Amino acid sequence: MLRSQRLSVVLTLEERKEKAALEKMAEAQQHHEAQRQQIENLERYQREYREQIRSSQKGVVSVARLQGWQAFIAQLDQVIAQQQKLLTQAAERLQLCREEWQRAWERRRGMEKYIETCRRHEQREQDVRDQKQMDEAAGRILARRR
Numbered sequence: 001m002l003r004s005q006r007l008s009v010v011l012t013l014e015e016r017k018e019k020a021a022l023e024k025m026a027e028a029q030q031h032h033e034a035q036r037q038q039i040e041n042l043e044r045y046q047r048e049y050r051e052q053i054r055s056s057q058k059g060v061v062s063v064a065r066l067q068g069w070q071a072f073i074a075q076l077d078q079v080i081a082q083q084q085k086l087l088t089q090a091a092e093r094l095q096l097c098r099e100e101w102q103r104a105w106e107r108r109r110g111m112e113k114y115i116e117t118c119r120r121h122e123q124r125e126q127d128v129r130d131q132k133q134m135d136e137a138a139g140r141i142l143a144r145r146r
Contacts, residue, residue, distance in 0.1 A: 004118040011115060014108040021101040028097040032090040039083045046076045 053069050 018104040018108045021104040025097040025101045028094040035087040035090045
């Protein structure tokens with residue numbers, strides 16, 4: 001069996017690893033997008049809530065109610081900060097997955113190039129053998145004619 005044929009098994013394994021890394025990266029991208037959307041939703045809710053507070057403050061508001069609003073806004077700030085940390089972690093994980101996929105892609109591409117080099121080398125060797133056989137056959141024909 002030729003070396004290039006034996007290496008096709010390795011190439012298949014590298015293709016599987018690259019596919020798995022690509023799927024992992026896609027999942028990380030989806031998770032990152034979900035975290036980003038969650039922050040956007042929380043910030044939008046917070047803006048809407050603040051606007052509601054402003055519009056309801058046109059009249060007299062009790063201190064207890066104002067303190068309740070402030071406490072709720074503070075809780076929203078904490079939730080947004082926590083969500084921002086989750087988004088940062090998701091971005092870091094996405095970057096790691098992207099790097100892992102890049103390495104897998106490079107390994108697969110390198111294996112393809114190596115196999116192609118082996119095939120060209122094998123073809124050259126086969127061409128040399130064929131030429132030698134043709135030369136020998138021509139030599140035998142020439143020797144019979146003499």
